[in-house]
Amino acid sequence: MRRAVGIHGTLHRIEDLQKRHDTKQTLPTLLCDSEGCGASVRFVPGHSRTPVGGVPMDVPAFIGLNKGAQHQPGCRYDAPARLQSILTAGTDAAFLPALEDGKHELRLLLLQQELKRGAAANASEPSSDRCLATLADLLSLRALCADDALLAARLTLRLGKKKVDWSSFFYAQDRYDDAWERLGSSSTDLPMALVGTVRSHRSPQPGAGAGTTYLNCAPKYQRTDVADRRDFYEVSVGHDDAAWLQSFPVGSEIVMFGLWRQGRTSTTSRPHPTDPRRTITSVTYKLALWPVFKQQLIEIH
Ligand SMILES: [Zn+2]
Known part of the structure; x- marks a missing residue:
């Protein structure tokens, strides 16, 4: 909440x-x-x-x-009820089929193909709007929950033949480092969802013509066990439609879904503010998303 x-x-x-x-x-x-x-x-x-x-x-x-408190039925934070209504809405059986054990399965391969096809064809509308809309509902619901438990109990993720853990798919700000590592180690293009708080928008200089605008999220700051070294994990979304990215105001919480890329890691050094013998080194790891469809960014209310 x-x-x-x-x-x-x-x-x-x-x-x-x-x-x-x-x-x-x-x-x-x-x-x-x-x-x-x-x-x-x-x-x-x-x-x-x-x-x-x-x-x-x-x-x-x-x-x-609070301990012992419960949301009323119909409350938007009543996650089990919301999940139930998403699963029973009769969504695309190829995308979200019901399994025999009462669980459902979410087929990431369809999403992955949709995103790749959209990027290759330079399409702005997905061929299956419904899949992305259902996914958006599930991701906003997951963002409201404290952990994966509720969704994982009802919904198995699958990419082709492989089962995917929720923890390898959905990343809150405190796990940006895991997302970054996952991208580096995975040979497949696993679609991933990251939650972030919008921190800034950066548009091309006026007069520079068209260009990419970036929406930047609050980074994860990771203290390391190396003295005077700090690691930052930065998450940003790039798109040519500046007005669209700016429609997610600073401070809002969003889920960003799609095929992420690692950006170039940068290292900067500066003198320690009080001890001239020491140098502070900051290493910045970057995660970037170039959405194909606007359904890939979801504001959490
Ligand atoms: Zn409530």
């Missing part, structure tokens, strides 16, 4: 709650903002965690149900 309401109906976004936390202001009592729900929820601030023997990692802030 990205937002909640106070008991008097004031809307609180996750960023505002984090600011309140950082400036040591009291946090309001929070309720689910979906109409007619009002389930009791709580804000958990972003923090840093060091696993035993591991490298410190940043855990993003989130809003989740």
Whole structure:
């Protein structure tokens, strides 16, 4: 959940709650903002965690149900009910067939082929709008859940003959490094979905003529166990339609789906701010997506 309401109906976004936390202001009592729900929820601030023997990692802030609380039926955060209605909507049996064990299977090969065909033909509309629309519903639902468990229990991912784990398909910001590594190690073009928070848009200089605009997401910052070295994982989407990319405002949360590419890794060094004997090295790994169809970017509400 990205937002909640106070008991008097004031809307609180996750960023505002984090600011309140950082400036040591009291946090309001929070309720689910979906109409007619009002389930009791709580804000958990972003923090840093060091696993035993591991490298410190940043855990993003989130809003989740309070213990014992439940969303009302029909609430947009009622993930099991939403999943049920997507699966029973009678979608394309070639794309999302029901299996004998009661689960469903999502066939990524169809999506992969669709994306490749679209790119090769320079098409702007997919031949199967419905597949991408269903996928968009599933991905927004997954983005609302804290982990893969709900979807994985009901929905198996398959690429050709291979079963694909949800963790190899769907990546939140704290796993951009995994996505980057997956791209480097995979010989097939596995479609992947990344969730991000829009941080900026970069358009070509005025007068430079047509060109690609980039939508950049907040990167993953990864502390490493090497002294004075920092790793960044940057995620961006490139497209010629600047107005379309700008329709996803800064601060909004989006899911980006498609055939990702690794960009060129860059390394910069600068002197340590207080210790002249030390040098800070930053390594930036890049993940880039050039969507073929506009259905590949989904704003999470
Ligand atoms: Zn609710």
